[in-house]
Amino acid sequence: MAMRLDQLARDLASSELVGDPGTDIASLAFDNRKVAPGALFFCVRGEKSDGHEFAPAAVEAGAAALVCERPLDLPVPQLIVADSRAAMAPLAATFNGEPTRDMKMAGITGTNGKTTTAFLLRDILESAGVPSGLMGTVKQVIGGVEEEVVRTTPEAIDLQAAFRRMLDAGDEACVMEVSSHAMVMHRADAIDFDLAVFTNLTQDHLDFHTDMEDYFQAKRLLFAAGPGASVVNVDDEYGRRLASEFDCITYSATGSAADYSAVDVGFDAGGASFLVQSEHGDLPVRTGLPGSFNVANALAALAGSISLGVDPDEAIAGLAEAGRVPGRFEPIDEGQDFAVLVDYAHTPDSVENVLRAARGLTEGRVISIVGAGGDRDRAKRPLMGRAGAELSDLVVITSDNPRSEDPAAIIEDVLAGVDDGDAVLVEQDRDLAIGMAIREAGPGDTVVIAGKGHEQGQEFENGRKIPFDDRDVARRHLRELTGKPA
Secondary structure (H helix, E strand, C coil), X not given: CCEEHHHHCCCCCCCEEECCCCCEEXXXXXXXXXXXXXXXXXXXXXCCCEHHHHHHHHHHCCCCEEEECCCCCCCCCEEECCCHHHXXXXXXXXXXXXXXXXXXXXXXXXXXXXXHHHHHHHHHHHHCCCCEEEECCCCEEECCEEECCCCCCCCHHHHHHHHHHHHHCCCCEEEEECCHHHHHCCCCCCCCCCEEEECCCCCCCCXXXXXXXXXXXXXXXXXXXXXXXXXXXXXXXXXXXXXXXXXXXXXXXXXXCCCEEEEEEEEECCEEEEEEEECCEEEEEEECCCCHHHHHHHHHHHHHHHHCCCCHHXXXXXXXXXXXXXXXXXXXXXXXXXXXXXXXXXXXXXXHHHHHHHHHCCCCCEEEEECCCCCCCCXXXXXXXXXXXXXXXXXXXXXXXXXXXXXHHHHHHHHCCCCCCCCEEECCCHHHHHHHHHHHCCCCCEEEEECCCCCCEEECHHHCEEECCHHHHHHHHHHHHHCXXX
């Protein structure tokens, strides 16, 4: 695949092309270490470095042209733009033939529930005979083949290339998680969304956003871009704001007035059953995912799939057959006489939701493991400790992904939300903390391991990462407890 530089830039507003417009572009790159001969290199300014400084190395590696914010004294054509990062998405979309125009595109955003809603929506589409790709936190799926991911929403160059591969592999739709970082950093620009879904907004990422209003405005960008349909949760105050500003399809897991409203909700060990009151009549729904928060996720997926053209009865059937999401309220069973659940809950709201759901399924005590990540929103740490202590009979405070911070200092921040009378244990070593909680459990209890979910590593200083999977660690401790071979 190759494209002339002037053809590539034909729809890019406010740009100046200096040099040969007929230069052939064979690939796109924003990392000079990944430049191949014939590449168009984007000089992107980051928090710690400026891509303009790496332009000479990119040219030496074979870059045929540059996208930059100021003229550079280098012997290749240059496309001068106001913001190199913002130029990545439209140029990448053009280079890849605007793939999202030929697929049904669904974007899921919100603090909690993005991954589960995305998995459920994709399962419904697949069940309805619509081959669908997936882009998200846990994995990406292209043409039915699973691939690992680095971040929730990849950079625009990688994202548009992935959409091209989906289309070429026969995918007719794509369901993707859209993070607030992605919206602010223009990764999700130039995507022709047929559907945007808003799950909720609760405290998180305030290390990146200045405050909750700034966080909301980042999420709002997805809806302001004018998707084909918007589905929003009106149980959430920010969802109600979106519904008041845009033409939205609404849903409520609490029976409130909405286009899709869940009533007669019941839970059991196998999931949840409820009735959805909608313009399509009363729809009896069954999902294999327990918890009120998963009723909301199921409603979002149901409303979203119907807005994409799936027949309501087919959507209900697909939802009933949808599988569990890795690391999301995932049960770990080694024959023990108590339950163990692993969940990605890493915000105060998600910890509260998961523990309330566990309480509803537990005859005995709820024992939780709670920690907080380093180099992230510090203000949420005591709130997470408070949620763990208030909603558990026993909470074990431990380390999560400390990154560059002192794990002991993070634990002290979490403990700041715990009262003196609360039943609390502290164990910095996460492996030992999981074992401690499991050994505290008795018949009928539930152990909730919150924070890392599907993650398979623990992050420390200087980018050091060690293999660590809460699910595998829990299984090992359970096998030791039950006498099974490791």
